[in-house]
Amino acid sequence: MKKYSEKETRILNAASEMFTSRPFHKVLLSDVAGAASVGKGTLYLYFKNKEELYFAVLFREFSILVEQLSEKIKQDNLNPAEKLTTIIKCLTKRLFVKATNVELLGNVVSCPKSEEWKEKRVELWTLIESVIVQGVEQGYFEDSNPRLTAQYIPGFIRSVSIFPPENIDCETIQKHACEFVLKSIKIEK
Numbered sequence: 478m479k480k481y482s483e484k485e486t487r488i489l490n491a492a493s494e495m496f497t498s499r500p501f502h503k504v505l506l507s508d509v510a511g512a513a514s515v516g517k518g519t520l521y522l523y524f525k526n527k528e529e530l531y532f533a534v535l536f537r538e539f540s541i542l543v544e545q546l547s548e549k550i551k552q553d554n555l556n557p558a559e560k561l562t563t564i565i566k567c568l569t570k571r572l573f574v575k576a577t578n579v580e581l582l583g584n585v586v587s588c589p590k591s592e593e594w595k596e597k598r599v600e601l602w603t604l605i606e607s608v609i610v611q612g613v614e615q616g617y618f619e620d621s622n623p624r625l626t627a628q629y630i631p632g633f634i635r636s637v638s639i640f641p642p643e644n645i646d647c648e649t650i651q652k653h654a655c656e657f658v659l660k661s662i663k664i665e666k
Contacts, residue, residue: 479540479593485523487513493534501531532589536597542571543601550608557612558659564605565658566651568631572638573647602627609662618662630658 481489491512495504506527510517524530546567550560605627612618620626634654641650 479537481537484513484515484519488515488520488523488530489534489537492530493538496531496534501527506530536589536594538571539597539601542567543597543604546601547604550604557608557615557617558663560608561605561612561658562655564608565630565634565654568634569638569651569654570647572631572635573641573650601631605630612662616664619664620662626658626662630654 488509492504492509495509495512504527506520507517509530510520513520520530524533546564549563549567552560555563602624606623609618609620609623609626613620613623634650637650637654
């Protein structure tokens with residue numbers, strides 16, 4: 478995972494808290510700087526504007542999520558179906574809880590296209606694909622294109638987290654997503 482300086486970490490922590498609790502347009506860089514105990518000029522040494530800071534917060538959280546998922550699927554006591562369920566539940570929980578600023582997220586439905594983001598998305602897809610391939614090899618799953626399935630999973634979870642149906646909670650989305658994916662690739666025994 479990318480290493481951040483102590484000041485950059487404080488800025489990202491303060492910004493994360495503010496972006497989670499306020500609408501994007503109400504987060505002021507001067508407030509972030511104050512909460513991080515740095516001058517506004519120092520903040521600008523790391524981030525040229527609010528959008529760049531926002532995407533840096535998202536990238537850090539996405540990187541942490543991918544790292545956590547990687548650690549969880551290394552557990553030998555889980556079969557491929559349990560690993561895939563764990564991935565889906567973690568993705569859903571993180572995306573559903575973090576999709577608080579629909580105004581901004583709705584405007585940036587396509588993720589940033591930098592090489593850094595591309596590499597991290599590929600890392601997530603590869604992680605999911607490895608679980609599906611393992612499941613195919615062990616006779617749990619049948620899937621003619623594990624890579625494509627691996628890309629579908631975060632995509633549909635992200636979509637329903639940003640634009641959830643009325644009166645639906647995270648647990649319902651998690652349960653449905655797990656059932657949907659597992660029924661589509663699981664071999665009935």
